[in-house]
Structure formats: C-alpha cells, structure tokens
Amino acid sequence: MQSIDDLLAIMARLRNRDGGCPWDIEQTFETIAPYTIEEAYEVADAIDRKDYAHLRDELGDLLLQVVFHARMAEEGGHFAFADVVDSICDKMVRRHPHVFGDARFDSAQAQTANWEALKADERAASGDEDTSALAGVSRGMPEWQRAFKLQQKAARVGFDWPDVAPVFDKLHEEIDEVRAEFAAGAGTERLADEIGDVLFVCVNLARHAKVDVSQALRHANAKFERRFRRMEAFAADDGTRLAALDLEAQDAYWVRAKGEER
Structure with missing residues (x-):
C-alpha cells in the first residue's frame, strides 16, 4: 500500500528539470487551476452517479491537484x-471549539453564527479590512455558487423573503422584464442584465427549496443529453438523421423519448 509520501515523491520527480516530464515541468499555478476545478466537478459527477469505484479514482485525481500546487509552491519557496x-x-x-474545546451551542444556527464569527476574526487577523456581511465570498467560484453564497450571507442578517411565495412573484416579474426587452429590440447588454436577474432569482428559488443548484443543473443536463441521444437513435432506426428533419418531426421524437422514461 502506497502512502502520501510516495505521491509527493512522484510529483517531485515529474517536476524535476533533470529527467522529469516536460509537460509537468512547464506548468504553473495558473495553468493547473482549470484542471483543479475540472477534477472537483468529476468528483461531484461520480457522487451523483453513485459510482464509488470511479469516485475513488476521481478523489485521487483531485488529491494530485493539491500535491501539484503544493510542489510548485515549495519550489517557489512559499510553502510545502x-x-x-x-x-x-x-x-x-x-473552527470546532464544541468538538475540540469546551464551547457549547444550543442549536445548529448558533454553531453557524459562531463559525462565521471565527472566519471574520481570521480575515481580520490576516489584514482583511472588509467587515461587510458579504465578506469572504470568493470571486473565483462559479457565478451560480457565488450568487447562492451572497444570498445566504444576506439572509443571515435578515435580508431575505420569509417564504417562497414572493420569490415566485419576483421570478415572474423578472421574466416579464426580459420579455419586454426582447419586444423592444434591446441589445445584448440590456438582455444580459435582465437575464442575469432571472438567473439570480432562480438561484434564490433553489436556495429556498434547499436544492443544490449545481446538482439540479447537472441532472437537467444529463436528462437532456439522455433524451437527445434517444432522438438520434430513433432517427437512425427510421433510416434518417436528426439534422435532416424539421422541428416538428424532431419534437415528435423528443415526446417519444420522454414517454419512454415515464
């Protein structure tokens, strides 16, 4: 059984300019970062599919990303x-004084409040002077996730709708505004602004429903892909290609693909 030390040694050899891998040697934090993000999504996908053998492999790939960044940092004299x-x-x-110390919390809400207070103290200690309730929301995360975090932090100080009903009202309002911009022949900038509002409210709706936006969208993507591929199979069985059919014929295949899943 190999250990983390073996993995660290492998990465050191790959990065060694005397006999290492040319591709690994030329990488930087910036070039590796997209792979790190991609591997995190691969982990989430394996979890969604409950493919635990694949999950083991994907966690290994994600661990490799950590080791890769740490090796480059060590080479630069930053940290190991x-x-x-x-x-x-x-x-x-x-951050867990209730587990490793003597702190006691009456509820999960109180624990969460303490967690946020500890994070604020850490930011202050590092020289971060941002005292906003929205402080600490990274600009590097996917925008849908950033929208969720911003809304979540605002809700913790009471800036939130009391239930889901007004969220639906707001969603209808924003959709009507998009429709009006289309009707008025608005340009891309105006449409982007209004469609962004719709997406922001959709994230809020998911938050109130306690639905993970990324997971919901992954499921929607998988559903669309599954049904579209069935449409292509139906067309092939009929001796034609989907692209050769008009929208009405394609839609008939779509309805048929949906019907198979019921």
Whole structure:
C-alpha cells in the first residue's frame, strides 16, 4: 500500500528539470487551476452517479491537484505540502471549539453564527479590512455558487423573503422584464442584465427549496443529453438523421423519448 509520501515523491520527480516530464515541468499555478476545478466537478459527477469505484479514482485525481500546487509552491519557496496539512488541521480544530474545546451551542444556527464569527476574526487577523456581511465570498467560484453564497450571507442578517411565495412573484416579474426587452429590440447588454436577474432569482428559488443548484443543473443536463441521444437513435432506426428533419418531426421524437422514461 502506497502512502502520501510516495505521491509527493512522484510529483517531485515529474517536476524535476533533470529527467522529469516536460509537460509537468512547464506548468504553473495558473495553468493547473482549470484542471483543479475540472477534477472537483468529476468528483461531484461520480457522487451523483453513485459510482464509488470511479469516485475513488476521481478523489485521487483531485488529491494530485493539491500535491501539484503544493510542489510548485515549495519550489517557489512559499510553502510545502506539510504546511497545507498543518494549516487545514489547525483551522478545523479552531473552527470546532464544541468538538475540540469546551464551547457549547444550543442549536445548529448558533454553531453557524459562531463559525462565521471565527472566519471574520481570521480575515481580520490576516489584514482583511472588509467587515461587510458579504465578506469572504470568493470571486473565483462559479457565478451560480457565488450568487447562492451572497444570498445566504444576506439572509443571515435578515435580508431575505420569509417564504417562497414572493420569490415566485419576483421570478415572474423578472421574466416579464426580459420579455419586454426582447419586444423592444434591446441589445445584448440590456438582455444580459435582465437575464442575469432571472438567473439570480432562480438561484434564490433553489436556495429556498434547499436544492443544490449545481446538482439540479447537472441532472437537467444529463436528462437532456439522455433524451437527445434517444432522438438520434430513433432517427437512425427510421433510416434518417436528426439534422435532416424539421422541428416538428424532431419534437415528435423528443415526446417519444420522454414517454419512454415515464
């Protein structure tokens, strides 16, 4: 059974300018970052599919990303993998005083409030002077996730609708505004602004429904892909191609594909 030390040694050899891998050697934080994000999504996909053998492999790929970044940081004299481990261990102990200390919380809500207070203290200690309730929402995350985090933080100080009904009202309002912009022949900039409002409210709707936006969209994508591929199969069985058919004929295949799933 190999250990994390073996993986660290493998990465060090790959990055070694004397006999290492040319591709690995030329990589930087910036070039590797997209792969890190991609691997995180691959982990989520394996979880969605309950493919645990694949999940094991994808977690390994994600761990490799951490090791890759840590190796580049060590080469630059910034920190090493051991420092990454120390940092996260310290943070987990510090942020769970009810587990590793004597703190007691009456509810999960009180624990969450304490978690946010601890994070604010950490930001202040690092020199971050942003004291907004929205502080700490990374600009590097996917925008749908950032929308969720911003709404969640605003809700913690009471800026939130009391239930889902007004969210539906707001969604209808924003859709009507998009429709009006289309009717008026608005340009891309205006449409982007209004469609952005619709998407923001959709995230809010998902938040009130306690639905993970990314997971919901992954399921919708998978459903569309599954049905579209069935449409292509139906067309092939009929001796034609989907692209050769008009929209009415294509839609008939779509209805048929949906009917198979019921």
